[in-house]
Amino acid sequence: MSKITASEACKRTAEICQAAPVVPVLIVDDASTAYDLGAALVRGGLPALEVTLRTDCALEVISEMAKVKGGIVGAGTLLTHQDVKNAKAAGAKFGVSPGATPALIDACEAEGLPLLAGAASGSEAMALLERGYTWQKFFPAEAAGGAPLLKSLSSPLSQITFCPTGGVSLTNAQAYLNLPNVVCVGGSWVAPTDVIKAGNWDQIEEIARTAHSTLKSA
Ligand SMILES: O=C(O)C(=O)C[C@H](O)[C@H](O)COP(=O)(O)O
Numbered sequence: 001m002s003k004i005t006a007s008e009a010c011k012r013t014a015e016i017c018q019a020a021p022v023v024p025v026l027i028v029d030d031a032s033t034a035y036d037l038g039a040a041l042v043r044g045g046l047p048a049l050e051v052t053l054r055t056d057c058a059l060e061v062i063s064e065m066a067k068v069k070g071g072i073v074g075a076g077t078l079l080t081h082q083d084v085k086n087a088k089a090a091g092a093k094f095g096v097s098p099g100a101t102p103a104l105i106d107a108c109e110a111e112g113l114p115l116l117a118g119a120a121s122g123s124e125a126m127a128l129l130e131r132g133y134t135w136q137k138f139f140p141a142e143a144a145g146g147a148p149l150l151k152s153l154s155s156p157l158s159q160i161t162f163c164p165t166g167g168v169s170l171t172n173a174q175a176y177l178n179l180p181n182v183v184c185v186g187g188s189w190v191a192p193t194d195v196i197k198a199g200n201w202d203q204i205e206e207i208a209r210t211a212h213s214t215l216k217s218a
Contacts, residue, residue, distance in 0.1 A: 002112045006105075006132030012114035013135040016048045016072055016094055017163050021177060021215040023048045023186040024208070025076060025165060031057040033196055034064035040201040041191065042071045044208025050096050050186060052076040053083055059090040066091035078115070081107035088113050096186075098139050100124070105131055116163060120144040122153060125160055135161050137186065142167025147175040154181040173215050183217045 004012075017023070024041050026049060028034055038049055047070055051062050054077050065073045074094035075087030084107040087095055095108055100117035105128075108115035118139040119125040128136050138150055141164035150162055164176045165186030173185045190207050 003110055004112045004114060005109065009108065009114040010133060010135045013094060013116045014161070016074070016114075017116070017135060017161065017184045019048045019072065019184075020046045020212060021184050021217055022046055022173065022190060022208075022211045023050050023163060023165075023184055024190045025186050025188040026051045026061070026191050027054055027188060027193065028061045028196065029055050029057065029193075030197075031060035031064055033199065034061040035067060036199070036201050037191060037196055037204060038065035038068040038071050038073065040204040041208045042068055044190075044205040045212030046190065046208045048072045048074070048094075048184075050074050050076040051092075053078065053087065059086055062087065062090040062092050066093075074116075075113075078104060078108070080104070081111075084108055084111045084113055096137060098137075100128055100133075102131075105133075118165075119162075122157065125153060125157055129157070129160060134159050136163070138162040138164040140166030141176070141185075142172070147172070147179060150176065150179055150181060154179055157181075170211060170214065173211070177215055177217045180218065185215075 075092040076096040078095045078097045088111050094114045096116045098118045116137050118137040168185045168187040169189045176182045195203050
């Protein structure tokens, strides 16, 4: 275990956010689908993959998906120090959380897991900034105020770059990506549950490819 500082964490999350315009948010029920799912998304041009810790097999999914060449697998829905330890042990290269607490930030720094922590308001974004986190997730993006809210924050908090997630789709993603404080969005729409269940990897690849080729950050 090697610790990381906030600035080292941001350097890494910045690289991850800049890898592609979309970070797929994945909710996977069956670890036997993990490798094929990850491989399809990477082939479609989306290498940074967030596996949410919301299913019983999520840690196994991370371990399997981490074997995909060219992929960068992270763990989402991190809530506790134990989640951070488990994610790191499973092979996660970064962590994502819906919000942020001092305890969770301390845990990620202690375990050496770069954290893309969530903020939903100016005060939450400022609290993360005080800790040195200039790369943040904006969650729940649509419900919290959408692109107009982020546009409002772009001038007073211009040092923060956001990855809006929550209610983002192919239809509204470009409105976020046009903002100066956004370089990528996160979303589950690129990996629909029914398509994963059907094992239709060509379709997942196609959805990813469409997102990659259609969406551009400004
Ligand atoms: O729990 C986390 O750490 C998360 O990352 C939450 C996810 O970002 C959203 O649940 C994705 O929202 P949808 O794309 O609207 O399905």
